[in-house]
Amino acid sequence: MSTTSQFTERDVSEFFDRTTQTYLSFWDSEGVLHTGYFADEADTDYPAAADRTSDILAADAGIDATSRVLDVGCGCGNFLLRLAERTGCRGEGLDLSIERIRFAESRRAERAPTADITFRHGSATALPYADGSFSHVVSQDALFLVPEKPRSHAEMFRVLAPGGVLTISDFLQPRAEIGAAARRHVYDRVRWNGGYSLDGYADALTAAGFVDVDARSLDAHIRQTYRVLGHTARERAAGTADEAARTWILGFADSCDEIQAAIDRGEFGWGMVIARKPA
Template sequence: MTTDVSLPKPEEVGTFYDATNDLMTQFLGGSTHYGYWTGPDDESTFEQAADRLTDILTDKLGAKPGQHVLDVGCGQGRPGVRLATRTGAEVTGISISARDVEVSNERAQREGVADRVRFQRADAMDLPFADNSFDHVFALESIVCMPDRVQALRQFARVVRPGGVIALTDFTDRDPEANARKKEDLAEVGESWHTAPLIKESDYPTFAAEAGLEVVEVKDITLHTRYTEERFYGPLREYAANNDVPPEITQVLEIAPSPEELRAMSEGAPSVGVALVVLRRPANG
């Protein structure tokens, strides 16, 4: 993997989300990930669309009551709590953000699932769990904030039991022929969010093989998630125009696409895509 200095650093990612997530989750449907709309006529709220994506990924796991799921990059706990409530599974969530862990544990208490849903601060690049600790791994967009996807997948493969499923979403480059200026603009947006460089959807079979995992499914869901940016940035910009916001949010908004660009993204085919990825540790692995 590249050693480019622009790669995200775990402590900086944690500091960024410590400062921003209390505000951002208000505009991301209570979660910290994209929404999934069925099409241009879908009038779902952001909250409903975000929960739908959580449910789609949860269903890919096939988690059952009594099983143990690792939620990597738990945000403020909504997806992990929802997963546990829907499936009956036990969930351990991790985040590099101390604030997210605090809020997530408060959510688990408030929703009455703290007996089987817990959150802790940890670095996904060096998971503090024994081998074969979990039945499945769940990672909604968190791998985009890790400096080495293959190393992260190796950690997931280490802690999941043979036959266990790893379901995640990742950001992809859907326009590899874009000009240099557009590439620079996309890289600048990514750096403001502390995300790693985009990869191609077709990279995942290689990533999986290097991590000792099997590919179950790699699917482009961009045409369902493409409404996210406009429905997130628009309300956040309006809020920031009338309220004090953390400097990290100010920087994100300064670099973000214009309203016109956001509208074009939601109506067309964005250059930055979202891939749904399902992997499995071999049963004899």
């Protein structure tokens, strides 16, 4: 079994700053980066599944036009923009990657120029907001990258108003022992040190002060996500004349295969957690 790497916030931010434009150029110009919630095993519509994840999180959180929402690890901004468009909420998005924040701001100017939405560069371990600033804190597939996870939990608890709701989807480390292949192709690939099992996630949020913690596994959906993305990548590579683009896309397809194998070995998972700050 391989040892755990020790990536820092700087490692994470530099990785995503360096790779964002490649991803946008070769794969998805809209910057959709989240895991999909699929209708069933026959469902292969990844964009619709990714939107469904966002909608389920929003519905479970109870976000509406009165909500003030913080999206921690907002990436390219699609989740928060969708929330604003569908509910009329106000919100802030924060991400460690300045390149993704710049892209999110450009998307906001195009999609929702009048929405009360702002994107900011910053760390989940030192949120630049006053205590009790938000009715909701949300995150999609981002908090796993935070090296100092308890600090991020404490910060999210702090900026929530009393009675506020935390609703997240996140990648999981279901067991402590991770093999060399999963370490190389799943964890180190995105500068991820490691994370929680589903029960461990619930325990960590409880330790941070959250109550009514509800954690559920979404492993079937993450496997379907990477099965669909791997198949799509190989189809796209076959029709791509540009050699650099084709090489990148085929590399992504190979990563999708390795991720599915890690899921099957119980070394990688996905879950959704909902919790509340006491009133």
